[in-house]
Amino acid sequence: MLKTHKSRSASVDSKVPVxxxxxxxxxxxxxxxxxxxxxxxxxxxxxxxxGRMRKGDRLPxxxxxAVELKTNPNTIARAYSELEILGILQTQVGSGTYISDxxxxxxxxxxxxxIREVLARFVEEMSGLGVxxxxxxxxxxxxxxxx
Numbered sequence: 001m002l003k004t005h006k007s008r009s010a011s012v013d014s015k016v017p018v019x020x021x022x023x024x025x026x027x028x029x030x031x032x033x034x035x036x037x038x039x040x041x042x043x044x045x046x047x048x049x050x051g052r053m054r055k056g057d058r059l060p061x062x063x064x065x066a067v068e069l070k071t072n073p074n075t076i077a078r079a080y081s082e083l084e085i086l087g088i089l090q091t092q093v094g095s096g097t098y099i100s101d102x103x104x105x106x107x108x109x110x111x112x113x114x115i116r117e118v119l120a121r122f123v124e125e126m127s128g129l130g131v132x133x134x135x136x137x138x139x140x141x142x143x144x145x146x147x
Contacts, residue, residue: 024052028069036071040079045104046114048088059089059097 024047028039047053059065062080066073080097083089087102123133131139 024057026065026069028071036069037075037079037082040076041082042114044079044083044099045088048099048104053099055099055101057099059099061096 026040026043028036030036032039034042044053044059059080060068062073062076066076069076080089080091084091084097086104087100088104089097090100091097123136126136126139127133
């Protein structure tokens with residue numbers, strides 16, 4: 001029996017010139033139990049911490065992102081609002097919503113949980129490709145050498 005997995009995604013182009021980095025892509029997992037607004041918050045924070053989004057990058061409008069993700073605009077507004085309260089986003093009336101210079105701070109528990117989630121997805125995907133988890137360290141080492 002195949003396991004179905006519902007998700008939605010949308011990309012965000014920042015002001016960085018074409019060819020320097022790929023646009024950031026939001027991806028919603030409707031089956032994981034995490035509220036959509038929390039997923040958006042987590043993804044923005046993660047993108048900032050990893051350098052995929054930087055100070056001054058413009059986020060899509062609430063309406064545009066809601067349409068792309070096929071979700072309620074109030075959900076997007078809630079995520080943006082919470083990040084603005086934390087100082088991570090800045091909204092300039094008539095211009096848009098931008099990444100501020102304040103970096104998000106992940107609590108140790110939150111960071112560890114995020115690491116476990118990413119690793120679990122990675123192991124699951126590799127298993128789906130027929131890769132034994134005992135072979136993963138060697139594959140990662142070989143991949144890093146290619147980089």
